Structure formats: C-alpha cells, structure tokens
Amino acid sequence: MxxxxxxxxxxxxxxxxxxxxxxxxxxxxxxxxxxxxxxxxxxxxxxxxxxxxxxxxxxxxxxxxxxxxxxxxxxxxxxxxxxxxxxxxxxxxxxxxxxxxLNESVADYAWALMLAAARRVGAAERWLRAGQWSGGMRFDDWLGVDVHGKTLGILGMGRIGQAIARRATGFDMPVIYHNRSRLPEAVERESRAVYVDKASLLRQSDHLILVLPYSRESHHAVGAAELGLMKRSAVLVNVARGGIVDDAALAVALRERRLAAAALDVFEGEPAVHPDLLDLDNVVLSPHIASASxxxxxxxxxxxxxxxxxxxxxxxxxxxxxxxxxxxxxxxx
Ligand code: 8YV
CATH class of the missing domain: 3.40.50.720 (NAD(P)-binding Rossmann-like Domain)
Structure with missing residues (x-):
C-alpha cells in the first residue's frame, strides 16, 4: 500500500x-x-x-x-x-x-450523417471502390434526397439538439422539434425551431434527427408505429443511443422503401449491429463516433x-x- x-x-x-x-x-x-x-x-x-x-x-x-x-x-x-x-x-x-x-462536434456529425444518407455517399463510394463506375453511369442513377430547403425535425432538444438546429440556417431549412418540455421562447428563437407534438414531428419532417437521452421512457421511441407516420421520402438519423430506435423495425421499413434512408451512429446491443441493417444499401452505419474529433x-x-x-x-x-x-x-x- x-x-x-x-x-x-x-x-x-x-x-x-x-x-x-x-x-x-x-x-x-x-x-x-x-x-x-x-x-x-x-x-x-x-x-x-x-x-x-x-x-x-x-x-x-x-x-x-x-x-x-x-x-x-x-x-x-x-x-x-x-x-x-x-x-x-x-x-x-x-x-x-x-x-x-461535445455539443458542436456531435452536431457536426449529425449533419454529416444526414447529408451522407440523403445523398447516398457511402453506397456511392462502395460502388466506385468496387470498380463499377468503369461500366458507365446513367444520368438518372444515384438520385438522392435534397437536404437544403427541406424540413428538419429534431426529437430531443437539449444542447446538442439546439446546436444541430442552429446549423439549419445555411441550408435554408425550417426546423421543427419535439421535446419532453417546450423550450423557453428566447431559446426557440435562437434555434429558429418551432415546437410540435411528436406525431406532427414524425409526419412533417423530411429529415429527422434523434438526439434525446436514453431512458425506459425513450426505449423504442421510434418503432414500427412511428416509422409508419414518416414520409416515404424521409431520412432518419440516430446519434442519441441505441435502443431509442427499434432497429429491426427500421430495417423492415428501409427494405420496403417506406423510408428513403437512415444513418445510425448508435445501436441497441452495440458493438453488435442488427444483421438486417448490414444487408441494406440505404443506411449509413458508423461505430458510435459522433463525438470523436x-x-x-x-x-x-x-x-x-x-x-x-x-x-x-x-x-x-x-x-x-x-x-x-x-x-x-x-x-x-
Ligand atoms: C460517447 C456519447 O461518449 O457522450 C455520449 O453520451 O455517446 C459519446 O460521446 C463516446 O462516443 C465514447 O463512447
């Protein structure tokens, strides 16, 4: 001793x-x-x-x-x-x-994932690296979903959510959010974010970023029923915690193209990743590195x-x- x-x-x-x-x-x-x-x-x-x-x-x-x-x-x-x-x-x-x-770095990364999923960056790179470009490319190949001008939804509007929202100005995106409690008006104004109920958030978001803390109440906050409310053209991003999204239900929605794309930095049971997600090209997967600058x-x-x-x-x-x-x-x- x-x-x-x-x-x-x-x-x-x-x-x-x-x-x-x-x-x-x-x-x-x-x-x-x-x-x-x-x-x-x-x-x-x-x-x-x-x-x-x-x-x-x-x-x-x-x-x-x-x-x-x-x-x-x-x-x-x-x-x-x-x-x-x-x-x-x-x-x-x-x-x-x-x-x-970590607020600003996680917010940067949430945007990186949203952009990558919407514009199919990962899938396109895999295709290029596999030597497939040499076979030519149609003008109507690789069509993604625009980010600028679309409605950004944020579920969980703490300090990271607010940092994500502030970045929307440059992309000309209206921001809507849902949170356990509504933000004070001054904070809403600064984030340019409009409070809506959860169902409206799911229905209206073109891009939905999840950044709420994990708890018994937020377990599977986005499951089959919630995914069913989202637009078919929507993009879902989870930088919060695995378990907030029902990954199995998400894989089904992505496979059936009931959702355009998703990007996940966190997984239920990580480092294990739901095997159905690994087979899909319209999901960007990363190993819980949103804060890793x-x-x-x-x-x-x-x-x-x-x-x-x-x-x-x-x-x-x-x-x-x-x-x-x-x-x-x-x-x-
Ligand atoms: C991790 C995070 O800490 O801060 C959090 O809650 O999830 C991340 O910043 C980091 O990835 C190390 O595991």
Missing part, C-alpha cells in the same frame, strides 16, 4: 491525461478496448477510489455491492444511462459526465479527469467538480 489513491480507467486514453492522473493516483488503465462483464466491473471497482468509465461499463447496485471504498465515477460521455443514479447516490458515490464540450475527445477526457481530481481534493477546483451529477453526496464523505 503506497498510500496513494487508486483509479481504474476502463478504456485506453490519451497518455497526457493518464499522466495528469498519475500525479495523484495509482492508475490502473486498460491498454486495450474491451467489454467488461458486470463481475469484472465489480471486481475492478472494489479496489479503487475512483473510476473513469466508458459508456459500456454499467454501474448499479450489483456492481457496487460490498464496495465501501469507491468515491467517484466519471463517465467519458454526456449520456449516463450506464449509471444507476439512485444506487450511486445511496452508496455515496459521486457521478460525473462530460456535458457541453481530436479536440472534442481530448476535451471530454480532460473534463472527466478534472472531475475526478477536483472531487478528491486536487487542483484548482478542489472540492468543486465541474460537472457532477449528484454533488450532494460529497457532504456525506
């Missing part, structure tokens, strides 16, 4: 962030990316004071069982549906996430480290972790 606090970092991370942590902690950092079972998470957490976690690592009553030592878990992400907040709060464990620093991933890792260090009394913000979800637990330490 060195007397130093211990931290588990469950995903490979930037060396300079690990070095910062190592000034105050014994760092147990995973060198390779892998999925941990609940038993492995429990075992790791038993031996540490803090953890920096990937979103695949679930922390709940089971993984906290018998743990008297753990003080802080910091998620490498804004979403924290992997954390059972009541269980953490009961156990006196502080939870932190990385809001805001150099600057943003560095900012996320830095913020997660800031939270842990501050929570445990180090650095300029000692005692005041910048983005804690349940700061009230610190009074019980």
């Amino acid at each position: 060195t007397g130093k606090l211990k931290i588990w970092v469950s995903r490979p991370l930037f060396p300079d962030v690990l070095a910062r942590l190592a000034e105050h902690f014994d760092v147990d950092a995973e060198a390779i990316e892998r999925k941990h079972s609940p038993e492995q998470v429990r075992e790791k957490l038993l031996g540490v004071d803090a953890a920096l976690l990937g979103l695949a690592d679930r922390v709940n009553a089971q993984t906290l069982e018998g743990n008297e030592r753990l003080r802080v878990v910091a998620n490498l992400g804004v979403g924290y549906n992997n954390l059972d907040m009541p269980a953490l709060t009961r156990g006196g464990v502080l939870a932190c996430n990385t809001p805001d620093v 150099e600057d943003t991933r560095r900012a996320m890792a830095g913020l997660a480290a800031d939270n842990v260090l501050a929570a445990l009394g180090f650095g300029p913000r000692a005692g005041r972790p910048p983005t804690a979800l349940n700061p009230e637990v610190m009074a019980r330490w």
